[in-house]
Amino acid sequence: MIIINAEIHTMDENNTVIKNGYIEYYDGKIKDIGDMKELTHISSEIFDAENLPLYPGFVDAHTHLGMFGDSLTFEGDDGNEDTDPVMPQLRAIDSINPMDGYFYEALSSGITTVITGPGSADPVAGQAAAIKTYGKRIDKMIVKAPVGIKFALGENPKSTYNDKEQTPVTRMATAALIREILSKGRKYYKDKCNYERDKENFDEPEYDIKNEALIPLFKKEIPAHFHVHRADDIFTAIRISKEFDIEYVLVHATEAHMICDELLEENFSGILSGPILTDRSKPELKNQSPCAPNILSSNGIKTAIITDHPETPIQYLLLCAAVAVKYGMDREEAIRAVTINPAQICGIDDRVGSLETGKDADMVIFSGDPIDILNFPKAVIVDGILEKNYFCDNV
Numbered sequence: 001m002i003i004i005n006a007e008i009h010t011m012d013e014n015n016t017v018i019k020n021g022y023i024e025y026y027d028g029k030i031k032d033i034g035d036m037k038e039l040t041h042i043s044s045e046i047f048d049a050e051n052l053p054l055y056p057g058f059v060d061a062h063t064h065l066g067m068f069g070d071s072l073t074f075e076g077d078d079g080n081e082d083t084d085p086v087m088p089q090l091r092a093i094d095s096i097n098p099m100d101g102y103f104y105e106a107l108s109s110g111i112t113t114v115i116t117g118p119g120s121a122d123p124v125a126g127q128a129a130a131i132k133t134y135g136k137r138i139d140k141m142i143v144k145a146p147v148g149i150k151f152a153l154g155e156n157p158k159s160t161y162n163d164k165e166q167t168p169v170t171r172m173a174t175a176a177l178i179r180e181i182l183s184k185g186r187k188y189y190k191d192k193c194n195y196e197r198d199k200e201n202f203d204e205p206e207y208d209i210k211n212e213a214l215i216p217l218f219k220k221e222i223p224a225h226f227h228v229h230r231a232d233d234i235f236t237a238i239r240i241s242k243e244f245d246i247e248y249v250l251v252h253a254t255e256a257h258m259i260c261d262e263l264l265e266e267n268f269s270g271i272l273s274g275p276i277l278t279d280r281s282k283p284e285l286k287n288q289s290p291c292a293p294n295i296l297s298s299n300g301i302k303t304a305i306i307t308d309h310p311e312t313p314i315q316y317l318l319l320c321a322a323v324a325v326k327y328g329m330d331r332e333e334a335i336r337a338v339t340i341n342p343a344q345i346c347g348i349d350d351r352v353g354s355l356e357t358g359k360d361a362d363m364v365i366f367s368g369d370p371i372d373i374l375n376f377p378k379a380v381i382v383d384g385i386l387e388k389n390y391f392c393d394n395v
Helices: 103-107 153-161 171-197 211-219 231-244 292-298 312-325 332-338 340-345
Strands: 001-007 015-028 029-035 047-050 053-057 058-063 111-116 124-134 142-152 226-230 247-251 271-273 303-305 363-366 377-382
Touching: 001 363, 053 058, 053 303, 058 303, 058 312, 058 340, 103 111, 103 312, 103 377, 111 142, 111 312, 124 312, 142 332, 153 171, 153 226, 171 231, 171 363, 226 231, 231 247, 271 340, 292 303, 303 312, 303 340
Parallel strands: 001 047, 001 053, 058 111, 142 226, 226 247, 247 271, 271 303
Antiparallel strands: 001 015, 015 029, 053 363, 111 124, 124 142, 363 377
């Protein structure tokens, strides 16, 4: 397939825009991209974009898509296993329901990749996954799994286990539980390394599913995703990550815009900022501000905009970006915050987030500026698959 006559916004390192370009893709990957003047051959399969803007498929870097069912209560609530506060072995892919109605709404909004995973009831909640929003079988939708281990600080673990009259009921205990499992996991990993290096003099440690799940964290193959809101919780996440020499991503980070000077001293992947289209439903959200994405990005902190679906329904990701622009964020940076930035922060930019040769053929043709709420996707392509029912000709 070749898409022709498109205004291509690549979202690459140079923010390259091709005013009248083409994209050729084959077997789910981008094969060629360039100006129409450079197109020397025409495939038998052509899609004419009619000079409309074309963007990479949008990326929502923090959701619970498919884990809290649409229009369901307990039957569809599979995101919080609040029977044990420490469960790194849980895998999001074993809970995700691709038949959930919100997958279609994500797709029809141009969102082609999401990070989805456990909620924040547990201090150590389990393994998040990066997945495509198109498909019927989760095994065929995976971009990377695990993509991170979910940790949670602050009010949610406290309130969850206070109701059960079980630890943790303080921030101290939450941090202590995280340290305990990381200490055990680090020793387990070192023991395994010693055994693999010298099987004659070292014993193989007895298999432990919790410790086994943490090995990618210590190998720095994936980061910790820390659910944090208050500034003190942000610093606790940083403190723990430094203690155990693990990479980390700050999720929500509601008060991060108030401590930019401190955060600039740190070396971390970035902030998944939001949601900003919610009420201040609990004390730790009192400093929530729609100005946060602008303040963070303006201070040089890599920022992604998230919905935290279903806190904000996933189809409003671009509306969140528009609100950020309304409150001062640069327009192009807001688009980067829902394309390449989340892909880079979450370590999946080798496949998604920008339109470049070799990357997945995920793209969206819009009726106009995607930040304008009155515009809509005219076509959505995932892994090179264009489905007619994602056209909006009836709008």
